[in-house]
Amino acid sequence: MDTRLQIIEISTPLFQQKGYKGVGVTEIIKACNISKGSFYHHFPNGKEELLITCLKSIDETITTHMIDIFKQYPTTQEATQAMIDILVNDFEQAGRVVVSTFTSLVSEIGSLSEPVRIACSDLYMKMQKIYCTKLEADGFTKETANSIALMMIASIEGAIMLCLTQKSSDPLKVISCELLKVLKK
Known part of the structure; x- marks a missing residue:
């Protein structure tokens, strides 16, 4: 595997689990089993450049996943229900939301740079x-x-954060029911 890709694939879940501030370059280097020189060869601007690259990778994964789900179902209501069911299942199986754990990174956004804010906003x-x-x-x-x-994004992302803090999938289940009421036309 290409070293740059390896760094991205190993760092993305580290950032998702521990946040940007919770992961140091030394931890990334150890997890990837590479030298500091190799890390900076691939990411000369350091950890922030790596984070932006990881965000772009997450962006592709999340949007592709969402597009696939929304193509499978005839209505927004059915697609949203299916998507939230997947999030609930992920949380109940893994104790975290595997596909859309973008929220944990964004929670630190106030203290990060403008390029990171833009990458998050784009997603x-x-x-x-x-x-x-x-x-x-x-x-x-x-x-x-x-x-x-906008309300759907805020509701689902907020519910993901609540699931993580409460260690329960209940917030996603509640949001699912409430969103379905809004989506009935």
């Missing part, structure tokens, strides 16, 4: 667009679709 905008497209196909106006999409 949320892509997620909102996926929701909007499906909502518009369900017959919602563009304005209403944008509002509902």
Whole structure:
């Protein structure tokens, strides 16, 4: 495996589990079994450059996963239910949300740089667009679709954070029921 790809694949879950501040370059180097020189060869601007690369990797994974789910179901309501069911199952099986553990990284956003903030914002905008497209196909106006999409992102991301802090999938289950009420047309 390519060393750069190896660093990204090993660092992404470290960032997801411990946050940006909780993971040091030394820990990344040890986990990847590489030298400090090799790390800085691939990421000359250090840990922040690696984080942005990991965020872009997560971005692709999350948006591809969402698009696949939303293509499988005829309505936003059914697609959202399926997506939340997957999140609940992930949490109940692994004690964390495997596919969408973007939230843990974003929680530190206030203390990170503008490029990191932009990378996070880009993913949320892509997620909102996926929701909007499906909502518009369900017959919602563009304005209403944008509002509902924003509420969906905030609700689901907030529920993920609550699941992690409460060590329970109940917040996602509650959000699922409430979102389904909003999505009934």
